[in-house]
Amino acid sequence: MIRNISCTINSRPMTWQIDIRMSLADLLRKQGYTSVKEGCGVGECGACAVLIDDVVVDSCLYLAVWADGRNIRTTEGECKEGKLSQIQQAYLDTGSVQCGFCTPGLVMASTAFVEEHKGEKVSRDQIRKGHAGNLCRCTGYEGIIRAVEQCMDPEKTQK
Amino acid sequence: MNMFDIDSYHKANTVDEAIALLSQNPAAKPIAGGTDVLVRLHGNNPDYRHLVDIHDVADLKNVTMEPDGTIVIGAGVTFTRLVQAAGVSTNIPVLAEGASSVGGPQVRNVATIGGNICNGAPSADCAAPLLVLNAQVELKGPDGVRNLPLHDFYQGPGLVDRKTGEIMVSLRIAKSDYQGWSAHYIKYAMRDAMDIATIGCAVACKLKDGKVEGLRLAFAVAGPTPLRCWRTEEKSQGALADESLLKLVAGSVLDDLRPRDSWRASKDFREQIITTLAERVLREAINRQSRNGVSIS
Numbered sequence: 001m002i003r004n005i006s007c008t009i010n011s012r013p014m015t016w017q018i019d020i021r022m023s024l025a026d027l028l029r030k031q032g033y034t035s036v037k038e039g040c041g042v043g044e045c046g047a048c049a050v051l052i053d054d055v056v057v058d059s060c061l062y063l064a065v066w067a068d069g070r071n072i073r074t075t076e077g078e079c080k081e082g083k084l085s086q087i088q089q090a091y092l093d094t095g096s097v098q099c100g101f102c103t104p105g106l107v108m109a110s111t112a113f114v115e116e117h118k119g120e121k122v123s124r125d126q127i128r129k130g131h132a133g134n135l136c137r138c139t140g141y142e143g144i145i146r147a148v149e150q151c152m153d154p155e156k157t158q159k
Numbered sequence: 160m161n162m163f164d165i166d167s168y169h170k171a172n173t174v175d176e177a178i179a180l181l182s183q184n185p186a187a188k189p190i191a192g193g194t195d196v197l198v199r200l201h202g203n204n205p206d207y208r209h210l211v212d213i214h215d216v217a218d219l220k221n222v223t224m225e226p227d228g229t230i231v232i233g234a235g236v237t238f239t240r241l242v243q244a245a246g247v248s249t250n251i252p253v254l255a256e257g258a259s260s261v262g263g264p265q266v267r268n269v270a271t272i273g274g275n276i277c278n279g280a281p282s283a284d285c286a287a288p289l290l291v292l293n294a295q296v297e298l299k300g301p302d303g304v305r306n307l308p309l310h311d312f313y314q315g316p317g318l319v320d321r322k323t324g325e326i327m328v329s330l331r332i333a334k335s336d337y338q339g340w341s342a343h344y345i346k347y348a349m350r351d352a353m354d355i356a357t358i359g360c361a362v363a364c365k366l367k368d369g370k371v372e373g374l375r376l377a378f379a380v381a382g383p384t385p386l387r388c389w390r391t392e393e394k395s396q397g398a399l400a401d402e403s404l405l406k407l408v409a410g411s412v413l414d415d416l417r418p419r420d421s422w423r424a425s426k427d428f429r430e431q432i433i434t435t436l437a438e439r440v441l442r443e444a445i446n447r448q449s450r451n452g453v454s455i456s
Contacts, residue, residue: 001168021162023197041161042198043266044353055239058265061197063163065170066214109264132352133263 005068009033010077024050024059024067028074035075035104039135046134049105050074056112058133075104078111087111090147098138106134106144114151122152163200166208174218174299174326180211182301182324187211189326191219191235192270194262195278219273219328222246228334231297234273234327238285239264241272251332253342253361257288260346263353273327276309279317279384286313286385287361288344290377293336300325313384340365340373341447343440347432356380357424360436362444364400371398376408376441381416381433388415400445409438 006015009031018027025048028036038060039047048060051073078085084092087110097103113130127148128141136144167184171177181187187209190196199207213219219235222244230246238258241247247255261267261275261284275283276296286309294309301324309330312320321327342363348354359379365372374395376388391411398404418429 001165019162020168021165023163026162041201043194043262046263046265049265055268056265057268058194061194062269063193063197063212063214065212066193112264129352130264133265 003065003068005065007067007069008071010073011071018064020063020065022064024062024064024072027064027067028059028072033074033076037101037104039101043133044135045102045105046109047102047105049108049134051108051112054112054115056109056133073108073111075107078107085111086151087114087147090150091144093150094143094147096139096143096147102134102136102138106131106136109134110144110148110151113148117152120152124149163197164203164208165200165210168210168212170212170214171216174216174328177211177213177216177326178300178324181326184209184211185323189213189277191274192237194266194270195274213326219271228338230332230337232272232330232332234277234329235271236273237269237271238267238275241285242267251288251292251337251342253288253344253363254285254292256344257284257286257346257359257361260284260344260356272330276312276330277319277321277327279313279315279319281316281382281384282356282359282380283385284346284356284359284379287359287377287379288342289330289332290385290387291342291361291363291375292332293375295331295333296327297329297331298322298325299328304328306331310387316383318384341444343443343447345436345440346379347436355423358418358429358432358436359385360433360440362437362440364441364444364448366400366445366448369400371395371400371404374408374441376412376415376437378412378416378433381418381429383417386416388412390415400448405438405441408441409434412437 001020002017003020004017025036025038037047039045041060043058043061048058049056050059052070087107109131127145169180171180188207190210191213219233221233223231224246238261241258242255272285275285289309295306296309296312298305314320340363344361346356347358348356356379361377363375374392379385418426420426
């Protein structure tokens, strides 16, 4: 029930011996990537969302063995040389963080959304649909939508 | 740390490997996207202890078109890929309507169409669209390949005709089942996202000189399995595609279906949604034929 896997986490190559019964969320938390939260454990809340080869996935419903050969991104890696990513900064600018439990998963969902729709004009409805897999019980989502809008607007992103 | 309750695990890299592994252990279940199986693995479920992992079987992940126009959708295609596939959005957009209504982005990025059908859920969002497209199920097992209509594949709640050692390879849609047809799907749920259908309704129609040449209706969560409305379809054959057809269909579909009470919705409520959707979805399907010169305003 033990397998060797090699993957990159936030561009850093890793090799681990893991138990096949582990979820990717368990593996990441055990390795110190504690931005990954396990909320519901059944794929409804999105607090464990990470990017796997740039696609947003709930890591609690993803076997750790499936990470073999893939590139995983967590919100720890989005911050480069002490500078927040565009999305992370926009979350701060719009007051989108309250208790913070959902934030890492939402930041990754927003990151995937903004990268996928780069250069397109998107509606608020599209933004809502793109974040439907993440629950936030504090903010009411308005700030989060504005944060994404801010990142989609080329004039605001140049500052 | 809470690990999944797995007793045995084998990874298959090809369809034939998966068939061999499933044949060796009749208790083993295939796992593809995992969004259903891994949820069932919580809490010592005795039915899902043995897994054959088909997550990375590349042969199951393609949407292709055969020379005769048959669309072949690999069982391991995710909902996201299904929605993006060119052959789907141009020829069978009704299936994209179903696939895009599943869960949220994270679920659609990993969950597969094969899992949506093989778990036998009466609420599967791809089921009603596939039923009105007359989809055929292609299975491969130790004794070779077997094809059967999707409506025969469904046997009961959570029950499908997948025999020991068999893998669903693909869903096949013949050209004659989409060319000239127009179709529509509506999922009625309490929320617009991350919810299970209260009722799902798909209609496909083909009109000639303003009359019904072909009409197919299918419902999810309106019986123990997703169901076609055979009697209603027969009754509407040759009818004028006008308001009286909408009335005929809305007044007849309940005879084809068996909705029930559950904690999600009462039988009475479901019946009202069924008749309302039958009319609404049919109207839109007919209007989509209006590009061919017919319409109901």
